[in-house]
Amino acid sequence: MRRRLITACAAFILAIGLFFVGCSSDDKGGVGPTPTPVDLDSTVQELSDMMQSMIDSVSNGNTDMTQFDFDGLHAKFVSYLNGHPGDPTASFGAALTSVMALATSDNVGALIDSVGSFLEGGGFLKASVLNPERFSDRGSLLAFPTDLSSTGIQKNFLAQAYASLMYRALSDPLQFSDVQYVLRTEFIPVLDEAIGHLNTVIDNPDYIFWVTPEMTGGTSDSVEIDRPDFLVFAAGLHVINSFFHMAVAYNVDLPSYDSAGLAYMFDQDNDWMSLHPDGAMQMSASLNDFMDALDMADSAISALQLEQTTDLDQSNDLIVADWSLSDYIEAYMFIDSARAYLTLPQWVKGQFDIDPEPDSVRIDVSKIFTNPINGIFNLLPPYSSEVGSGLDTMWWHWEYWDGQQYVSDSEIWDIQPYLAVVITWDANTFSGWNFPNPTINGILPDINTDTKFKALFGLTTQDWTKQMEFRLYNY
Numbered sequence: 001m002r003r004r005l006i007t008a009c010a011a012f013i014l015a016i017g018l019f020f021v022g023c024s025s026d027d028k029g030g031v032g033p034t035p036t037p038v039d040l041d042s043t044v045q046e047l048s049d050m051m052q053s054m055i056d057s058v059s060n061g062n063t064d065m066t067q068f069d070f071d072g073l074h075a076k077f078v079s080y081l082n083g084h085p086g087d088p089t090a091s092f093g094a095a096l097t098s099v100m101a102l103a104t105s106d107n108v109g110a111l112i113d114s115v116g117s118f119l120e121g122g123g124f125l126k127a128s129v130l131n132p133e134r135f136s137d138r139g140s141l142l143a144f145p146t147d148l149s150s151t152g153i154q155k156n157f158l159a160q161a162y163a164s165l166m167y168r169a170l171s172d173p174l175q176f177s178d179v180q181y182v183l184r185t186e187f188i189p190v191l192d193e194a195i196g197h198l199n200t201v202i203d204n205p206d207y208i209f210w211v212t213p214e215m216t217g218g219t220s221d222s223v224e225i226d227r228p229d230f231l232v233f234a235a236g237l238h239v240i241n242s243f244f245h246m247a248v249a250y251n252v253d254l255p256s257y258d259s260a261g262l263a264y265m266f267d268q269d270n271d272w273m274s275l276h277p278d279g280a281m282q283m284s285a286s287l288n289d290f291m292d293a294l295d296m297a298d299s300a301i302s303a304l305q306l307e308q309t310t311d312l313d314q315s316n317d318l319i320v321a322d323w324s325l326s327d328y329i330e331a332y333m334f335i336d337s338a339r340a341y342l343t344l345p346q347w348v349k350g351q352f353d354i355d356p357e358p359d360s361v362r363i364d365v366s367k368i369f370t371n372p373i374n375g376i377f378n379l380l381p382p383y384s385s386e387v388g389s390g391l392d393t394m395w396w397h398w399e400y401w402d403g404q405q406y407v408s409d410s411e412i413w414d415i416q417p418y419l420a421v422v423i424t425w426d427a428n429t430f431s432g433w434n435f436p437n438p439t440i441n442g443i444l445p446d447i448n449t450d451t452k453f454k455a456l457f458g459l460t461t462q463d464w465t466k467q468m469e470f471r472l473y474n475y
Contacts, residue, residue, distance in 0.1 A: 039080060040080050040084075040087070040089060040090055040093075043073065043076045043077060043080065043093065044089070044093060046073060046076075047073050047093060047096075047097065050068055050069075050070070050073065053068070054068050065103035065104050066104050066109070068100075068103075068104060069104070070097045070100040070101040070103070070104060071097075071101045071104065073093075073097045074094060074097035074098050074101055077090050077091075077093040077094040077097060078094055081094060086200055086203075086204075088200060088201045088204045088207040089209070091197040091198070091200035091201050092197070092198070092201050092209060092230075094193075094194075094197045095193075095194040095195075095197035095198045095201070096194075098190050098193050098194045098197070099190060099191070099194050099237075101190070102186060102187065102190055105186055107181075107182050107185065107186055108182060108186055175253045175254075176252045176253055177251070177253050179247075180247065180248045183244050183247055183248050184248050187244055188241060188244050188245065188248070191237050191240060191241040191244070192241070194237055195234060195237050195238065195241070198230060198233060198234045198237070199234070201230050202227070202230050202231060202234060205227055206227075207226070207227070207230075208224055208225065208226045209224075209225040209226070210222050210223070210224060210225070211223040211225065221316055222316055223316055223317075223318055224316045224317050224318065225318050226307075226317070226318075227300075227303045228300045228301075228303040228304040228307065228319050228321070229318045229319055231296050231297070231299050231300035231303060232296075232297070232300045232319065234296045235293045235294075235296035235297045235300060236293075238289045238290065238292045238293035238296060239289070239290065239293045241289045242286045242287075242289035242290040242293065243286070245282045245283070245285040245286035245289060246282070246283065246286040248276070248282055249275060249276060249279040249280075249282035249283045249286070249372065250273055250274065250275060250276065250279060251271055251272065251273070251274050251275075251276055252272065252273060253272075254272070259387045259388075259389070259419060260387075262387050262419065262421065262472075263385065263386070263387040263421075266377065266385040266387075266421050266423075267377075267385060268375075268377050268378060268380075268382065268383065268385075271375070272375075272377075273375055273376045273377070274374050274375045275372060275374045279372065279374075280372055283368070283369045283370075283372040284369060284370065286369055287342065287366065287369035287370065290342065291339070291342060294335050294338055294339055294342075297331075297335055298332070298335050301328060301331045301332065301335075304319065304321045304323070305321070305323070305328050307321040308321045308322075308323075341365050342365055342366055342369075343366055344364070344366070345362040345363065345364040345445055346362065346363060346364075346365075347360055347361070347362055348360070348361060348362075348363050352456050352457050352458070353456070353457055353458025354458050355458065359456065361444060361446065361447065361456060362444070362445055362446050363443060363444065364442055364443055364444075364445050365443070367440075367441055367442035367443045368443060371441045371442050372441070373440065373441050378436070378437070379435070379436070379437050379440060380435070381425055381426070381427060381433050381434055381435055381436065382425070382426040382427075383423050383424060383425045383426060384423075384424050384426070385421055385422065385423050385424070386421075386422050386424075387419060387420070387421055387422075388419070388420055388422065389417065389418065389419055389420070390417070390418055390420065391415050391416070391417055391418075392415070392416045392417075392418055392471075393412055393414075393415050394412070394413045394414040394415070394416065395410050395411070395412060395413060396410060396411050396412075396413045397409075397410045398410070418471045418472060419471070419472045420469050420470060420471045420472065421469070421470045421472075422467060422468070422469050422470075423467065423468045423469075423470065424466065424467045425466055425467070425468075427466070428466065430460075430461035430464040431461075433464060434450045435450050435453050435454075438450055438452060438453035444456075
């Protein structure tokens, strides 16, 4: 069922992007659209021609979108709405052209060029690698709560990913704040506007958008885009907007993508991963958009279910209402579960320590958005850090029979360079090594003491060391 829904969503977005033209009708019989006023009709036809030209251009390998004036068409739809507020066809046109116009934005184009240059950039600045005063025995910065080897996930996966990014760094690297600026000034406002226009369409429950063969130059039957389709489209925009709000909430800039940048990141005195001045508001907006997406999805499923009794001819529908009762029940349960996890603490089971027996703990996911963490490394006990490099020798070890006895032998297999962050805790004993925020801003509401936090994650005095080393290989 989920695969069908995803396929239908993808088909809907593709149909909008490739075949947007049409008019409104209250008749679901498939006879085609009712004529619209001439000024709107000509604008719709202009957009149809532009979309067809864009399809032909992309098919011929030309990805330059700046030749298509979606901004101009968007202005025409908005102008029509000023004189005809609430018109669903013009609202749909305004929603689509606002999103399509992003492809021709100068700021978006500049950002894409910058990201491309960044990913093709120069080598890692090894000259700035600092040597630490000392290294501890091979340990880890933080122990994982479970054994990940069976899943194929390496424990230093995130570290390797960060090192890979550093390897591609430029001497004047792209900062994530550059990306955030475009998200704030271009993407989020456009999506907010598109969602507003789609809400107007959704407020007209009988509105249908027809895609006819004459409009697309094809030979297939007309395609009916109606209420369930518009709701799915709106839900998708809300989800995207939710992630964009989250992406602009935190300061994640680094001064450089080398060992100095790594040292900056782990320094508890800096503001890396701290909230921007409006960060809490952005996280709250992220939650609101996601909850709106769930509401839209719920309404889409209800509308789809209703169509199975009111629109028996589904041959021309974009999303076909052919689900079984169990499909609808599964979809409703998924949405209800997502709502529950985003509003109230929920019990979850997992292996949070080395004990093979599963543990249960209440987790309040909503606090990620309503009480966001301000500085990840501030969740740790006080420490100092230093960054250094070294060579790690890999050995082959084997035994062989020399005719009389087994003899052990070995040879060097590989020598790997690595960066390492060395953490030295301010505390001198395990009992003095205390986590200042054991609930993690309320995400773990019942783990309200340092003792409970250590017990949950299996942190014991036997495993504690004053100094820990976190290695990043193959930088």
